[in-house]
Amino acid sequence: MDKGVIYFPSKPSILAAGVVVGPLEKRSVFVQNFDLVYDDELADQKTNEQGHQIMIEEAAQIALQKKKLTKDSLDFFIGGDLVNQMTPTNFAAATIASPFIGMYSACATSTSSVIIASLLTELGGSQYALAGAASHHNAIERQFRYPVDYGGQKPATAQWTVTAAGYALIGKHQEGEPCIEAATIGKVADFQQSDPFHMGAAMAPAAFSTIQQHLKGRGQTVQDYDVIMTGDLGKVGLPILKEMLRQAGLTTKQLETVRDGGAEYYGDNPLFLAGASGAGCSASVFFSEILAELKSGRMKRVLLVATGALLSPLSVQQNQSIPTVAHAIEVTMK
Amino acid sequence: MIASFIMAFVVGGLICVIGQLLMDVGKLTPAHTLSILVVTGAILSGFGLYEPLIDFAGAGATIPITSFGNSLAHGALAEAEKHGWIGVLTGMFEVTSSGISAAIVFGFIGALLFRSKGNID
Amino acid sequence: MNPKDYEQLQTQLSPKTPILKNVLKAFLVGGIICTIGQAITFFYMANFDFTERTAGNPTVSTMIFIAMLLTGFGLYKKLGQFGGAGSAVPVTGFGNAVISAAIEHKTEGFVLGVGGNIFKLAGSVIVFGVVSAFLVALIKLILVTIGVTDW
Incomplete structure (x- = not known):
C-alpha cells in the first residue's frame, strides 16, 4: 500500500475560510480574495508576536462568522505558526477556548492541520473544526535570520516571509461546498541542501515525493487535476520541481497544471526576490483564491501541496542540512 | 584635497570588494567576513603596515572594519612597548574605544527612538 | 535521485550570484561611504583641534550616528541589499549590526532585550x-x- 495516502469516504467539507494579511500583502495578486488587510503590521498591538496572535484570532473569527457560528460551537482548533513554541497560535487558542492541538510542519502546517481536522470529522468526533496556519514577517525574520533593519544582502533565491493568517472551517459533508476527498502525509526529504536563503531548492524534492506518492496511491494522473498547487517553493523552487516532474515523465502540457503560491504571490515585483514563503503563504492562497475558484466551479479537483522547511537557526549554525516535508490535500467540487 | 578624496574612495572601495568576494565566492556569512577582515587588520598592524595605509588613504583605511583590528592591535602594541607583558592586555581599547562606545550609545538611543518596521521600500 | 545529482540539478536551475555586478556595487557604495568619512575627517580637522590621525575617532562616531538614523528609518537595509559588503564592511555596517539588534530587541525590555542582544551580530x-x-x-x-x- 502507498504509505501516507488517506482516503476520506465521508468527504468532509470546507464550509468557509478566513484569510487576513498584513500591509505589504496588499500588493499580492491574490488580494481581492483576502477577507481583511491590516494597515498596521502590529495590528495595534505592542509587539510583532501579539500582532501575529490578533491576526490568527481574526482569521478564525471571520471563518466562523461566514457560517454565522460563534466560537462556542467549535469542536476543535488546529493550527500553528513559526514562532518559537508557537506562542501566537497558543495565545489565540486560549482566546478561542476550544479543544486545541498545535501543529508544527513549518510552512506545510496549513495542509497538515486540515488533514487532522478532516480525520477528526471523518471519525464523527467533530462537527466544526478550524484548521490553518499563520506567519508574521517581522516575528519570523528576527528569529530565523537577522533583525528586520539589518542591512544584509539577500541573494535572488531568497524569499519573503508573508504576514498572513488563513483558517478553514472543516465540517461534515455538505452539498455545494468544496470537500476533502483524500490527503497524503509526506515523508521528510533531505537532499543535503543547507542554504537558508534558498528554501525552494531544499523543499522541491519534498513536494515532488508527496505529489508522486499521492498520484500513485490514488491511481491518478496529473490530468485528473485542474491544478496542482504547491505552497511556497518560490520562483526558483518551482522550476526545479517541474524539472524533476519532467524527468519523471510529465509532458510540457501536463506541467502547466503545476503552480506555486509563493511564486505567484507578489507578482513580478523584484523587491520580493524569489517570491513569498511562510506558513501563512500557502494558508492565505489555498483558503482564498483556490477556494473561490472551486466554489465558482472553475476548478473541480485540485491538489494542494504545502511545503515546509524543517530547519531551526540552531541546526543551520551547527552546519546541518535542511530537512523538508510536504503534505497534500485533494479538494474537489461537484 | 581632491587627491585625498580619490584615495579614500579607491582604497575603501577595494577593501569592500575583498569583503564582497569573501561573501560571494567564499560563501561566507557577513559575520564570518567581517571577523576575517578584523583579524587581517590586526595582523597588518603587527607588521606595521596599517598605519602607512592610513597615511596614504585616510578615511579609505580608517572607515572599513579592518581599521578596528588595527586600532586594537595598535593599542596593545603601544602599551606592550611601554609596560611589557601587562600592557598586552591593558592597552587594547585605548585607541579604539570610540567606535564601540558610539555603537553602544547610538544603539541605545536608536532603541529609544525607533521600532523595527517590515517596510520594503 | 541522490543528493549529488540533485545538487547538480538545482545548481543548474538556480540563478547564479552576479559576482561582477555585486563587486562593482560594493566598490561604489564602499568607496562613497569612505569618501563621506574623508569629508567628515576634513571637517573635524578644519573646525576643531584634530590632526589627520586623531580625527579618526570623531569621524567614526559621526558615521555611526548617521548609521543610526538610516537604520531607524529602515533605509540601511535597502542600502545593504544594493551595496552588499560595500555597506557591511565600513564602520557604518558595524553600527547597523549593533543598532538594528538594539531596535529589534526593544520589545524584551531595555535590560534583557537591548542590553542582552545589542552585540548579537x-x-x-x-x-x-x-x-x-x-x-x-x-x-x-x-x-x-x-x-x-x-x-
Whole structure:
C-alpha cells in the first residue's frame, strides 16, 4: 500500500475560510480574495508576536462568522505558526477556548492541520473544526535570520516571509461546498541542501515525493487535476520541481497544471526576490483564491501541496542540512 | 584635497570588494567576513603596515572594519612597548574605544527612538 | 535521485550570484561611504583641534550616528541589499549590526532585550578583533624579548 495516502469516504467539507494579511500583502495578486488587510503590521498591538496572535484570532473569527457560528460551537482548533513554541497560535487558542492541538510542519502546517481536522470529522468526533496556519514577517525574520533593519544582502533565491493568517472551517459533508476527498502525509526529504536563503531548492524534492506518492496511491494522473498547487517553493523552487516532474515523465502540457503560491504571490515585483514563503503563504492562497475558484466551479479537483522547511537557526549554525516535508490535500467540487 | 578624496574612495572601495568576494565566492556569512577582515587588520598592524595605509588613504583605511583590528592591535602594541607583558592586555581599547562606545550609545538611543518596521521600500 | 545529482540539478536551475555586478556595487557604495568619512575627517580637522590621525575617532562616531538614523528609518537595509559588503564592511555596517539588534530587541525590555542582544551580530567582530590583537601583541613582545625584532 502507498504509505501516507488517506482516503476520506465521508468527504468532509470546507464550509468557509478566513484569510487576513498584513500591509505589504496588499500588493499580492491574490488580494481581492483576502477577507481583511491590516494597515498596521502590529495590528495595534505592542509587539510583532501579539500582532501575529490578533491576526490568527481574526482569521478564525471571520471563518466562523461566514457560517454565522460563534466560537462556542467549535469542536476543535488546529493550527500553528513559526514562532518559537508557537506562542501566537497558543495565545489565540486560549482566546478561542476550544479543544486545541498545535501543529508544527513549518510552512506545510496549513495542509497538515486540515488533514487532522478532516480525520477528526471523518471519525464523527467533530462537527466544526478550524484548521490553518499563520506567519508574521517581522516575528519570523528576527528569529530565523537577522533583525528586520539589518542591512544584509539577500541573494535572488531568497524569499519573503508573508504576514498572513488563513483558517478553514472543516465540517461534515455538505452539498455545494468544496470537500476533502483524500490527503497524503509526506515523508521528510533531505537532499543535503543547507542554504537558508534558498528554501525552494531544499523543499522541491519534498513536494515532488508527496505529489508522486499521492498520484500513485490514488491511481491518478496529473490530468485528473485542474491544478496542482504547491505552497511556497518560490520562483526558483518551482522550476526545479517541474524539472524533476519532467524527468519523471510529465509532458510540457501536463506541467502547466503545476503552480506555486509563493511564486505567484507578489507578482513580478523584484523587491520580493524569489517570491513569498511562510506558513501563512500557502494558508492565505489555498483558503482564498483556490477556494473561490472551486466554489465558482472553475476548478473541480485540485491538489494542494504545502511545503515546509524543517530547519531551526540552531541546526543551520551547527552546519546541518535542511530537512523538508510536504503534505497534500485533494479538494474537489461537484 | 581632491587627491585625498580619490584615495579614500579607491582604497575603501577595494577593501569592500575583498569583503564582497569573501561573501560571494567564499560563501561566507557577513559575520564570518567581517571577523576575517578584523583579524587581517590586526595582523597588518603587527607588521606595521596599517598605519602607512592610513597615511596614504585616510578615511579609505580608517572607515572599513579592518581599521578596528588595527586600532586594537595598535593599542596593545603601544602599551606592550611601554609596560611589557601587562600592557598586552591593558592597552587594547585605548585607541579604539570610540567606535564601540558610539555603537553602544547610538544603539541605545536608536532603541529609544525607533521600532523595527517590515517596510520594503 | 541522490543528493549529488540533485545538487547538480538545482545548481543548474538556480540563478547564479552576479559576482561582477555585486563587486562593482560594493566598490561604489564602499568607496562613497569612505569618501563621506574623508569629508567628515576634513571637517573635524578644519573646525576643531584634530590632526589627520586623531580625527579618526570623531569621524567614526559621526558615521555611526548617521548609521543610526538610516537604520531607524529602515533605509540601511535597502542600502545593504544594493551595496552588499560595500555597506557591511565600513564602520557604518558595524553600527547597523549593533543598532538594528538594539531596535529589534526593544520589545524584551531595555535590560534583557537591548542590553542582552545589542552585540548579537557584531559581537563576533569584537571578540575576534580583541583575540587577534592580543595574539599579535603577544607574538611581537616575544620576538622583541628574544631579540628577533624591535618595536
